[in-house]
Amino acid sequence: MKIEIEQRQAVLLVRLTGELDHHHAEQLREKLDREIASRPSGAVLFNLGGLTFMDSSGVGVLLGRYRKIDAAGGRVAVCEAPAVISRITEISGLARIIPFFDREADALQHLLLGLPSKRRF
Amino acid sequence: MGSSRTFMKLEIESLSENEAFARVVVAAFAARLDPTLEEISDIKTAVSEAVTNAIIHAYEDKVGLICIRSYLDGNLLTVEVEDWGIGIDDLEKAREPLYTSKPELDRSGMGFTIMENFMDEFSVRSAPGKGTVVTMVKEIRSKSKVKEN
Ligand SMILES: Nc1ncnc2c1ncn2[C@@H]1O[C@H](COP(=O)(O)OP(=O)(O)OP(=O)(O)O)[C@@H](O)[C@H]1O
Numbered sequence: 599m600k601i602e603i604e605q606r607q608a609v610l611l612v613r614l615t616g617e618l619d620h621h622h623a624e625q626l627r628e629k630l631d632r633e634i635a636s637r638p639s640g641a642v643l644f645n646l647g648g649l650t651f652m653d654s655s656g657v658g659v660l661l662g663r664y665r666k667i668d669a670a671g672g673r674v675a676v677c678e679a680p681a682v683i684s685r686i687t688e689i690s691g692l693a694r695i696i697p698f699f700d701r702e703a704d705a706l707q708h709l710l711l712g713l714p715s716k717r718r719f
Numbered sequence: 720m721g722s723s724r725t726f727m728k729l730e731i732e733s734l735s736e737n738e739a740f741a742r743v744v745v746a747a748f749a750a751r752l753d754p755t756l757e758e759i760s761d762i763k764t765a766v767s768e769a770v771t772n773a774i775i776h777a778y779e780d781k782v783g784l785i786c787i788r789s790y791l792d793g794n795l796l797t798v799e800v801e802d803w804g805i806g807i808d809d810l811e812k813a814r815e816p817l818y819t820s821k822p823e824l825d826r827s828g829m830g831f832t833i834m835e836n837f838m839d840e841f842s843v844r845s846a847p848g849k850g851t852v853v854t855m856v857k858e859i860r861s862k863s864k865v866k867e868n
């Protein structure tokens with residue numbers, strides 16, 4: 599799995615490509631927790647457009663980051679989730695907990711407008 | 720082709736890098752029944768859940784063996800995933816949605832629920848201290864048939 603992290607204004611954009619299973623979830627968790635630790639109350643956007651597979655380990659790592667960031671006063675969103683993972687995001691409840699957007703631009707706007715102006719990375 | 724029966728067996732070590740390997744092998748085996756993309760994705764997900772459970776829960780920090788057996792019979796795919804790990808004390812509780820014995824590891828307790836939903840039949844047998852076998856069956860409504868109807 600490829601993990602690309604970039605800063606888009608006040609949002610940390612995390613682009614995932616490939617298969618998100620238990621093996622790759624561990625790598626993602628380590629990498630993200632390092633990034634998030636230095637900016638705990640910001641916003642994180644997961645672009646899942648490149649995923650070809652996701653199981654409950656992927657759900658767990660996304661929910662885990664959501665809980666951490668949410669507890670610290672930050673915000674999380676998901677965008678471009680492909681059809682191949684829609685069943686798992688629905689059955690697991692992930693799509694009801696984290697806001698999902700089709701387009702990256704809409705998700706960014708949601709996160710940026712929702713952020714108090716003083717809360718910046 | 721529809722009435723033929725065939726079988727395969729795969730034995731792997733409980734290492735996380737084997738998860739992708741196991742689900743791809745079962746999906747390739749099931750491909751003989753000409754499944755749709757959705758069916759392939761369901762099978763891969765269910766196999767991944769069962770194998771991941773064996774790695775995380777059955778063997779915890781040790782490395783053990785996981786045996787994956789798969790059968791094709793007519794348009795039915797059967798997959799069995801067996802481990803010889805710690806076993807499950809309370810099966811009813813383990814199968815409840817959202818129940819996990821490892822919340823600290825970012826587990827959400829959805830694995831069994833996903834296997835149940837993504838496959839047509841699902842059962843678990845387990846003996847504490849001995850191991851666990853998960854059996855799943857899926858009816859493949861082959862692509863060519865879907866087109867004909
Ligand atoms: N092969 C196994 N050996 C021993 N215990 C198991 C095994 N499979 C499942 N369990 C037990 O059953 C519980 C529920 O399993 P399930 O897959 O539904 O959730 P999980 O693995 O905890 O979380 P998730 O699958 O969402 O990451 C586990 O937490 C574990 O206690």
Ligand SMILES: [Mg+2]
Nearest residue numbers: 768772830831
């Ligand atoms: Mg599980």
